[in-house]
Amino acid sequence: MNRLLLACVCCAATLSVAAQQPLYFVNGTPADDIASIPPDDIELVEELPADEETIARFGPRASNGVILITLRYDEPARFEADSLSFGNYIARRVRWEAHEPAARVVLRYRITTEGQTIVEDELESTDNRLKRRVLKAVEEAPRWRPARKNGRAVESEGVLRIQLPEGKRMPRQIELVIR
Known part of the structure; x- marks a missing residue:
């Protein structure tokens, strides 16, 4: 398989996986990455199906469903004595x-x-x-x-x-x- 064809196949696979992702909202704000949210910080997770009502409310990006995540806080705790952690x-x-x-x-x-x-x-x-x-x-x-x-x-x-x-x-x- 030549490199161009392989690149196209990889790109299509990535797009297809991304296209199957639900739309995420964290505390009402759209979010791309939820993997960094500590599980203990999550208060509620609500999954909305990919139905007509959800798509009408959130738009075409909701065609794979919507996941609403509510954290236990609006603003996380901050340790201000160190710039790193x-x-x-x-x-x-x-x-x-x-x-x-x-x-x-x-x-x-x-x-x-x-x-x-x-x-x-x-x-x-x-x-x-x-x-x-x-x-x-x-x-x-x-x-x-x-x-x-x-x-x-x-x-x-x-x-x-x-x-x-x-x-x-x-x-x-x-x-x-x-x-």
């Missing part, structure tokens, strides 16, 4: 030398209506020393600007993943098989 902020405050073994901590946290970070659950911890240091850094972190819904502060959640030292791979898990 809460995870980067915490990682920079944890002392973990390059010669130390690679370790990871994953925590679920809640941001209160006052902007305080409360650790709710330990999802993973490969080293208790790193966990203690991460918990201390979270406790000492500046407050967030809380999420807002209808102009009022609301609680929100997040997941913090810290793996140190940066760039060092985690050791493979050893599996013991007894026969």
Whole structure:
């Protein structure tokens, strides 16, 4: 198959997949990408069929249906102490030398209506020393600007993943098989 024909087939396949996508609205605003929305932030999902009423309301792009997503907030919580992310902020405050073994901590946290970070659950911890240091850094972190819904502060959640030292791979898990 020549390159031009292959490119046309790939392009047609991409268009056909895109054409089969429903139309997404997040908090009333059209959205192309919903994959980055954390599932815990979703309050309600409503699926509208590709019928005459839906197409009349939303236009021809709704010919594959419409998915309306309502988030638990209108404006997400923002950690304004770091331009990149809460995870980067915490990682920079944890002392973990390059010669130390690679370790990871994953925590679920809640941001209160006052902007305080409360650790709710330990999802993973490969080293208790790193966990203690991460918990201390979270406790000492500046407050967030809380999420807002209808102009009022609301609680929100997040997941913090810290793996140190940066760039060092985690050791493979050893599996013991007894026969």
